Amino acid sequence: MIILSEHQVARVQAHLARAGLNEQLSTELLDHLCCAIEARMTTGESFDQALSETLKSWPIRQLRDLQKTINFTTKTKPMLYRASAAIALVAGICLLSPFTSVDHSAPLALDHHDHSSDYAADYSRFDPPTASPIAGVDMKAALSSGFGMRKHPLTKRTTLHRGIDLKAKVGTPVQATAPGKVIYAGEDGNYGITVRILHEDGYVTAYCHLSKHVVERGDRVILGQEIAAVGTTGQSLGPHLHYEVLKDDVPVNPLALVD
């Protein structure tokens, strides 16, 4: 296995540097190009040969285009989406606000406490899901099994209960606890019929043991939208809703978010 020397890596880096890429992408592509060159050299090419062949398919312009594409898909698009949501929210608040028609000095008074910047930040920040997945039912009141280590009622083993169980009759409507996009809707082993919603800021909510789902993968949902009905599918002892909140893939206690 051939490994490029520091000097050789520097020559590849010099090519990338001409494209003026950001550091993260430049580092990533450096590794990629070096791997490609090493693979060519393994087949018998000299370093110079492998370098020029590899760089042929990576002209400077293409490198710049790549960075533009990445920036567009990961930054501009979501920013446009968020900006339009923020504008809609501000417009809504202005319309409903009692201050707008009564006294224009009132909202200005807030500025004295220097809250203005906090408010601006709040519009773009995503609040963690705090609503109850069953409309009109308090999560604490309907709780039959909480979050955390517990002895599993079926397997009798002590494991982490990744969500909370809420008592409910079969067919009770289940609602989305925050706006987001459905990333899974269907049968999922022990979880039974499951709906998973991806929210902003790395939050995912999961609704399990359902009797049916009324949204499909790819659907956008709003807070309070009906997505499914309570059931007892999968590994379940009776009708209930198993509700999970994940933050960056780690289960968190949904009740802790409410407090």
Add this chain to the structure above:
Amino acid sequence: MYSKELIKGTLRTVVLRLLDQEGRLYGYQMNKRVEDLSDGRYTLTEGALYPLLHKLVKDGLLTTETEKVNGRARRYYSITEAGRAAATSRREEFRSFLLTMQTLLDLKPEKT
């Protein structure tokens, strides 16, 4: 080699499935793996692969970590649970898509 359109439409499904199976890979490795598995007929162009990877990270389907390997920084991608769910449902969707195409295009299995 397959046409750009076909690859573009299936890239996300392929990358998610690959990571679902392997758990953790870096960009060049994905490229190589897919090329080997498809006998060079399915080629991930870097111009499409990296924007997709960065987008999937942003969407919470993948996470990354950087390690020093052979003196170079290497960025590994791992799949999250949300990513696994997406991989499964995309794969299922493609399965039924294949069946539909078989009917639409009247494809009969080739005799050997």
